[in-house]
Amino acid sequence: MSEINRQAQQLSATILSNKRIGQYHQILLNVGEMVRHCRPGNFVAISIGDESSALVLRRAFAISRVSDRGEYGGTLELIVAPHGAGSRWLCSQGENVELDVVGPLGKAFGIPTTPVQAMLIGGAYGSAPLFGLAEVLKARGCRVDMILGASTSSQVYAPLEGKRSVNSLKIYTEDGSTGTTGIVTDPLRELIEAGQIDVIYSCGSMGMLAAIQKIVEGTDVVHQASVEEAMACGIGVCMTCVLPVAAEDGSVSMLRSCIDGPVMDGARVKWDLVGEVFGATS
Numbered sequence: 181m182s183e184i185n186r187q188a189q190q191l192s193a194t195i196l197s198n199k200r201i202g203q204y205h206q207i208l209l210n211v212g213e214m215v216r217h218c219r220p221g222n223f224v225a226i227s228i229g230d231e232s233s234a235l236v237l238r239r240a241f242a243i244s245r246v247s248d249r250g251e252y253g254g255t256l257e258l259i260v261a262p263h264g265a266g267s268r269w270l271c272s273q274g275e276n277v278e279l280d281v282v283g284p285l286g287k288a289f290g291i292p293t294t295p296v297q298a299m300l301i302g303g304a305y306g307s308a309p310l311f312g313l314a315e316v317l318k319a320r321g322c323r324v325d326m327i328l329g330a331s332t333s334s335q336v337y338a339p340l341e342g343k344r345s346v347n348s349l350k351i352y353t354e355d356g357s358t359g360t361t362g363i364v365t366d367p368l369r370e371l372i373e374a375g376q377i378d379v380i381y382s383c384g385s386m387g388m389l390a391a392i393q394k395i396v397e398g399t400d401v402v403h404q405a406s407v408e409e410a411m412a413c414g415i416g417v418c419m420t421c422v423l424p425v426a427a428e429d430g431s432v433s434m435l436r437s438c439i440d441g442p443v444m445d446g447a448r449v450k451w452d453l454v455g456e457v458f459g460a461t462s
């Protein structure tokens with residue numbers, strides 16, 4: 181039987197703080213014992229709205245960081261971009277509000293057993309789970325470099341304490357408002373050719389993940405990509421989140437990114453078929 185979601189629980193989590201950082205909200209939740217089972221790459225599904233305004237579907241958010249120290253016991257941090265009705269509702273909630281949370285869900289990033297050179301690449305709020313991952317990789321003796329990208333500076337999420345957990349951090353913005361003007365893939369080919377990357381851990385838009393995989397193709401670099409497909413149930417029931425993924429024998433099937441992911445082997449995802457009606461003939 182699959183180990184996925186075996187430790188998931190549903191609980192009422194109190195909002196301890198909700199701070200605006202650039203275009204995002206950093207929301208800290210008291211989740212108690214749940215933190216013991218959270219791994220970088222897992223996500224939570226949060227019920228949105230109250231009795232009079234409830235929206236049917238839960239919304240998925242990557243677990244940014246967890247802590248089991250401090251005065252509140254187990255705390256879990258989310259980085260939320262307010263755009264649709266649900267995420268805007270969440271960002272408008274203040275301290276002491278209780279949220280209905282299910283987690284930890286999904287497949288986490290694989291952690292190497294021996295030290296490797298790890299490159300962490302995040303697009304916009306996709307950097308959220310990477311700082312917690314960086315801490316785990318550093319504890320394993322890995323070299324950890326990070327590249328973050330966004331269209332403009334207010335969309336870059338790079339907290340000060342997070343910067344301390346990496347060996348180097350480069351920021352790219354499309355409008356040049358912070359860091360280097362460009363996109364996260366710009367320096368990648370050169371770094372791979374120089375032998376400076378063994379494993380890439382990525383989280384961001386599907387376009388960014390596909391572009392990274394294109395560069396990695398044909399090299400020895402392993403690419404663990406955290407995909408972000410629209411999810412309705414988040415627990416493997418509805419098939420909303422399926423992606424075309426190749427098996428070892430080359431056969432392609434549609435896998436559910438909520439339970440077979442969100443972290444997937446970038447080399448196995450058929451990026452050019454994402455969004456196609458798979459198997460359809462014209």
Ligand SMILES: Cc1cc2nc3c(=O)[nH]c(=O)nc-3n(C[C@H](O)[C@H](O)[C@H](O)COP(=O)(O)OP(=O)(O)OC[C@H]3O[C@@H](n4cnc5c(N)ncnc54)[C@H](O)[C@@H]3O)c2cc1C
Pocket residue numbers: 223237238239240241242243258259260261262263264265266267268305308407408409410411412420442
């Ligand atoms: C694994 C994962 C991690 C994420 N992490 C973060 C994060 O850290 N920070 C962040 O800001 N956002 C994150 N997101 C995105 C976040 O879930 C969306 O912002 C949110 O679902 C959009 O909700 P909304 O209420 O703002 O928008 P709305 O447009 O009001 O909500 C749309 C809802 O409908 C669902 N939906 C959309 N298309 C379909 C469809 N075709 N069929 C069925 N249902 C559909 C969506 O999943 C969502 O639940 C993550 C998403 C995933 C899947």
Ligand code: FES
Pocket residue numbers: 410411412413414415416417418419420421422436437438439
């Ligand atoms: S979101 Fe329902 S199966 Fe994945």
